[in-house]
Amino acid sequence: MSRSDTFLEKMVNGPRIIIVTGHFGSGKTEFSVSLAYALGELRRAGDERLKELALCDLDIENPYFRSRELTGPLEEEGIKVYSDPFHGKNGSELQTIDASILAPVENPECRAILDTGGNNTGAMILNQFRRHFSEDYRMLYVVNQNRPGTDTPEKVLFEIREIERTTNLTVTGLISNSHFIWETTEADVLSGYAFSKKVGELCSLPVLAACCSRKLAQEMKPQDGMEIFPVGMYMRQGYLDKKV
Numbered sequence: 001m002s003r004s005d006t007f008l009e010k011m012v013n014g015p016r017i018i019i020v021t022g023h024f025g026s027g028k029t030e031f032s033v034s035l036a037y038a039l040g041e042l043r044r045a046g047d048e049r050l051k052e053l054a055l056c057d058l059d060i061e062n063p064y065f066r067s068r069e070l071t072g073p074l075e076e077e078g079i080k081v082y083s084d085p086f087h088g089k090n091g092s093e094l095q096t097i098d099a100s101i102l103a104p105v106e107n108p109e110c111r112a113i114l115d116t117g118g119n120n121t122g123a124m125i126l127n128q129f130r131r132h133f134s135e136d137y138r139m140l141y142v143v144n145q146n147r148p149g150t151d152t153p154e155k156v157l158f159e160i161r162e163i164e165r166t167t168n169l170t171v172t173g174l175i176s177n178s179h180f181i182w183e184t185t186e187a188d189v190l191s192g193y194a195f196s197k198k199v200g201e202l203c204s205l206p207v208l209a210a211c212c213s214r215k216l217a218q219e220m221k222p223q224d225g226m227e228i229f230p231v232g233m234y235m236r237q238g239y240l241d242k243k244v
Contacts, residue, residue, distance in 0.1 A: 007209040007227050008038055012049050015138045016111045019126065019169070022142035023150045023159055024118030027177040027231075029059065029067050031142055031211060032115035033074070034231040036067075039111065040077045050111055054104035057083035058097060058125050059117040067115045080104065097125065105132045119149075119159060120166040127167060138172045140208070145178045145195040153198040160203055174200055175229070176210040184212060186220050193226050 011018060020032045036055045043050040057068040067074075068083035075081060082101040104112040116123050141160055143150065150156045160171050178192025193210040200207050209229035212220065217230040 007229055008042065010208065011035065011039065012042065012047065012111075015136045016108070017105065017114065017133055017137040018112070019114045019116060019137055019139040020142065020175075021116045021123050021139060021163055021171070022118065022175075022177075023144065023147050023156075024122075025147050026118070026142040026144040026150065027179065027211065028118070028142045029115055030231050030233070031175060031177060031229075032113050033067050033070060034211075034229070036074060036079050036113050037077065037232065038229075039113075040074075040079050043078060052080070052104070052107065052110040053078060054080045054082060054110050054112040056101050056104060056112055056114045057081065058101070058114055059122060060084075060097065060125065097128075102129070102132065105129055120162040123163045123167050126169060130167065130169060133169070137169070139169055140173050140175050141171045141205075142175045142177050143192070143196045143199055143207075145192055146180065153195065153202050156199045157202045160199075171203070171205060173208045174205050176207055177231075179212065182213075184216060186216065189216065189220065189228075190223065190226075193224075197224075 018035070020028050022028045032055060036053065039050060039053055043053060055067055055074060068081060071081040071083070082098065082104060084096055084098055104110040114126070116126060141163070143156055145151055150159060164170055174196050176193045176196035178188060178195060180188060189210055189212045193207065196207045196210070209227045211229050211231045214230040214232065217228045220228055
């Protein structure tokens with residue numbers, strides 16, 4: 001695979017607005033944060049194509065994992081975070097979206113990742129911004145076959161079509177993210193990728209990458225043209241795995 005064909009290169013060279021959507025609990029937020037950090041690393045390494053980077057937290061429905069809670073660490077890496085008027089400091093589940101989110105969406109120099117809520121109801125918030133996207137967007141659907149609502153390719157296809165119907169936007173690629181958190185094995189990643197390929201065949205979409213932990217990514221040998229995208233466990237320490 002040439003450098004120009006890698007997943008990150010596609011994220012850099014493609015549409016500057018990257019919308020991340022999927023089923024509840026699919027791992028959208030962990031993927032969004034990991035992608036932001038990965039692009040930030042390229043920017044710090046001198047990639048002049050990434051003049052500005054932003055992560056927009058649009059998840060206001062059942063937000064168990066909130067990328068806005070990492071505002072400090074992300075902004076230390078040069079990634080501007082947009083979310084609610086309280087800048088992620090409000091502990092209430094009832095969230096609102098700050099109007100400042102329009103800034104990166106409208107800024108042609110900014111590559112913006114939009115972390116949306118689950119399913120079509122969570123993605124509905126995109127309707128507020130759709131007119132600003134024009135054709136300069138890509139929408140990535142995160143596939144996790146280990147979630148009850150997306151455990152068959154047909155169910156995933158239904159969820160994709162519901163999101164497209166609700167938002168009048170088009171899903172353009174799939175991200176395989178089937179896992180069992182810390183107990184995920186290479187076989188789990190390969191099985192999830194094969195599952196995502198079946199989804200892709202149903203809806204004529206490419207599987208752009210398969211996610212797994214950084215440690216597992218170092219051990220795996222990708223098969224069948226699969227590209228591994230390492231994800232951090234940035235949100236786990238702040239929620240399920242935190243010590244109380």
